[in-house]
Amino acid sequence: MDNSRRNFFRVLAGLGLSASLGGTSIARADGGLLPGYPNQFGVLVDTTVCIGCRRCEWACKEWNKLPDQMDLKEYEKDQSVFQDVRRTHANTYTVVNRFENPRDSSKPIFVKKQCMHCYEPGCASSCFVKAFTKRPIGPVTYDASLCVGCRYCMAACPFDIPAYQYDNPWTPEVTKCTFCFDRISKEGGIPACVSICPVETMTFGKRTDLIDLAHKKIMDNPGRYVNHVYGETEVGGTSWMYLSAVPFDKIGFRTDLGTTPIPTLSKPFLSLVSPVFIVVPALAMGMYSFKKRRDEIEKDEIKKALEKKEGK
């Protein structure tokens, strides 16, 4: 990142877009590992435990009063949803998907998906009215009262999470998992989906503790997990993290996201703004006075030449 950024500046500087910016200091928040807010909460999802009952989906709908809710019994019975890999939707903040198990085809793998609550969220850095806030305790929350509905946040989220109420003509909102901010900001509160899970697929706690726990689990059961905690470093680190028995790209995760936080990608460009407003007017005024002076000299010379002609 650093290297390419320097190149970027060199090119701009070379083209006269900005004068020798090579060494300007840009607020540095990037770098592989982010410490995060020290007391940030997180959730560790162990995909080897999940049985695909979809109670978490149900509990999420219940808690967030989302439409299309069914009776819990009915909800659990409905296995047809596993035919397609689903994504989050305006009425569903979290979905459980079924993947084939390359190791044992009789035991499919179920993966719960929701907002990852990135440490440096792409959604928040893209929003031009600051509708998203990264809370020090972890959640990335959305404020519908500011949203203009440009949907840049949806385009900028590397995990394809925010969904849109396309069918609402007047007051559409962006929707996504809230990390049950209202619950976990209370002492002892845990997310609705975590608390309903019958097999304890998810562990809620301090993010740093969860990272330790995850690595310990991998160390203790080397045959059970691949040696990767998804979300520990992806796009700079996320609050929700995953363990898996098979490589993550086999169960619907993108493994090509890198560790650079999304917001840092546009920072070099943003830092060009003020220099341009200083340098370009100066150059332009310079050019302009140069041209004006040239014109005046020209006029003078013509005048003199004419006078000479007439005089003699």
Added chain:
Amino acid sequence: MESTPATMKLESSWMRDKIFLGMTWGDYVRSNFTKFNAVVALILLVGIPVILYRIIFGLGPSTNLSDNNPWGIWIGFDMLCGVALAAGGFVIGTAVHIFGMKEYGFLFRPAVLTGFLGYLFAIIALTFDLGRYYRLPYPMFVSWGVSSVLFLVAWHVALYLSCQFVEWCPAIFEWLNMKKARKIFIKATLGATIFGVCLSMLHQSALGSIFLLMPEKLHPLWYSEYIPLFFFMSAVVGGIAMTIIESSASHKIFSHQIKVHDPEHLNRVTLGLGKAASVTLFAYFFMKMIGLAHGDTWSYLDTPYGYLYLVEVFGFVLLPAMIFMYAVQNNLAGWVRGCAIYTVFGIILNRLDHSIIAYNWHLAWKDRYFPSWMEVVLTITVVTIGILTFQWIMNRMPILYEHPDYEPEEH
């Protein structure tokens, strides 16, 4: 309400002069029954209900947008192409007012007008894409998302629109016969131009940097940290090409307005613009190659996306660069005009590649986006209204010719 005959006469003569092109109301109405207007009427007849449908029923029923494809052609075509092709005002403004290239002076007003309308209608089209268009002023007055490139775009486009309005004002005041106001705005032109240059440089490239946040969605051949620079340079090309097209077209269509129509002079200027386009295109081509080397994405070239990329870069950048060069060396103004049209298609392809074709390339085919007919109709409608507005103004204000009552602008 009764009006005295005297005021009636005064009003009607003003209306007749300024609005009805010197005709009586009846004659004016009759003069509007043309083939061109019949086509326009047909478009509006379909388009306006579509606009209303979008407003009443929302984005879902009227577009093919989805959670995976939040942006469609209203962003990809109306906004990205519209703004790039409206760069003429900024390019010609810089050349004429800052670099002092007087021979291009007569292009300034048409270019500014085209630029102003281009931006205005890009914004109008954009409002239909916004879920809550009535909050359009929010990024200005309610909440500042300063870390967002889009914030920059919103502000800069709004400010730039005002700059272009200032640059256009002298023509408005000449039309309305307001000498004092005209003088003030003539003086303001230089400042507006310089401010406009900064704004244009930044928002043209900022439109590209929107994609910087999406390395995982945009195909690696198009994703590059040089995107801002690419967008800036191709916008300069777009501005030049549109100026060539627009000046040639309006000198044909509105030739009756120009007292001494001098095709020789227009050809000379067209060739000059062709040269500028050629140079910029060559530079852009080499930048693209550097980008390719820097991103080390050669291995993608031998894939379907790679072929598209090669068509774009060789067919629509290098080839027109060479055609422009050839045409300029052999004094073929006609070729320059043809090539300008061709180049515009290249820029449209480039913007659509970024926003739609090479975007979300990792998604399964069934999840990809293709515009709905209503999205296309709305786009055509907005463009049509834009052209109508342009025509309306061209017929009334001194855009192409010097107003007889005023001495030419001097800086």
